Ligand SMILES: [Zn+2]
């Protein structure tokens with residue numbers, strides 16, 4: 001370990017009883033004075049800057065400071081820290097940055113520009129869940145949405161500063177939004193706590209938004225829902241999400257569709273399914289019945305001898321195919337309904353029918369037996 005390592009209090013130019021505030025202002029002053037951006041090509045300034053950062057890092061942490069007070073440098077120096085004062089490490093940041101892609105961690109000459117950009121935050125994406133009926137999904141519709149969202153404050157135009165004032169450059173980070181700490185080999189940039197990384201502080205906040213630059217508003221908007229959407233369909237409305245902070249891009253709005261269950265139709269993809277009851281006579285003799293489609297009624301021919309569970313296809317009466325002219329089909333499953341209440345006449349007729357049917361079945365059974373024996 002370097003023997004001539006300076007005392008941290010001496011580095012910051014404060015007494016051992018310095019308060020947190022004393023440390024902070026001392027560090028701020030030194031960082032300002034020796035900032036590498038202002039002292040390019042001056043290794044002495046860079047050394048002072050690093051030294052101050054290290055001293056402040058240690059002393060601003062109560063636990064580290066306690067250990068430093070008791071044990072001196074030995075109490076807080078890690079092995080990596082020991083290499084700190086060694087000469088010839090000027091290029092270490094660049095080497096590590098190149099090797100490990102730590103470019104962002106080290107706020108180099110370009111750090112300032114990078115953090116300015118980082119301070120502009122893209123607004124959040126918003127999700128709006130919209131429930132519609134199957135009919136609406138089939139026809140398409142215009143939905144009226146009321147969306148609570150953060151919009152750029154009109155009073156301060158998003159700056160957050162009161163009228164007639166402007167945000168000022170943060171003194172802690174010199175407007176870079178990042179504070180640099182040297183920790184062992186690593187020069188670590190952290191988001192500046194004083195300005196939360198924006199590089200600017202607002203001394204007189206805008207009354208309307210309290211300095212946030214954005215206000216919550218309910219925005220009304222019309223959204224066209226195309227025909228054929230289904231549950232889970234997402235419509236992305238570019239730039240209709242929340243406003244970005246400090247001039248950042250707005251987010252997007254996603255409208256997520258939920259199609260309510262229909263009491264008559266079940267949907268599978270673009271096809272619809274329904275069940276229709278028919279009488280025994282219709283099933284036996286055949287008939288032309290009216291079946292409901294999603295928008296109207298349509299006649300359907302039931303051939304003689306139709307069994308329960310037979311499915312008929314009604315072409316083109318399903319759901320429209322999203323983004324195309326095509327349509328799915330409607331599948332109608334018929335079931336023969338056994339009457340529960342009979343009129344006197346119906347009973348008489350059925351009893352006559354029953355006699356004949358029983359004989360038919362007996363004949364058929366006999367025929368089957370004969371076939372079994374001789375077949
Ligand atoms: Zn405002």
Ligand SMILES: [Zn+2]
Nearest residue numbers: 170173192195
């Ligand atoms: Zn700052």
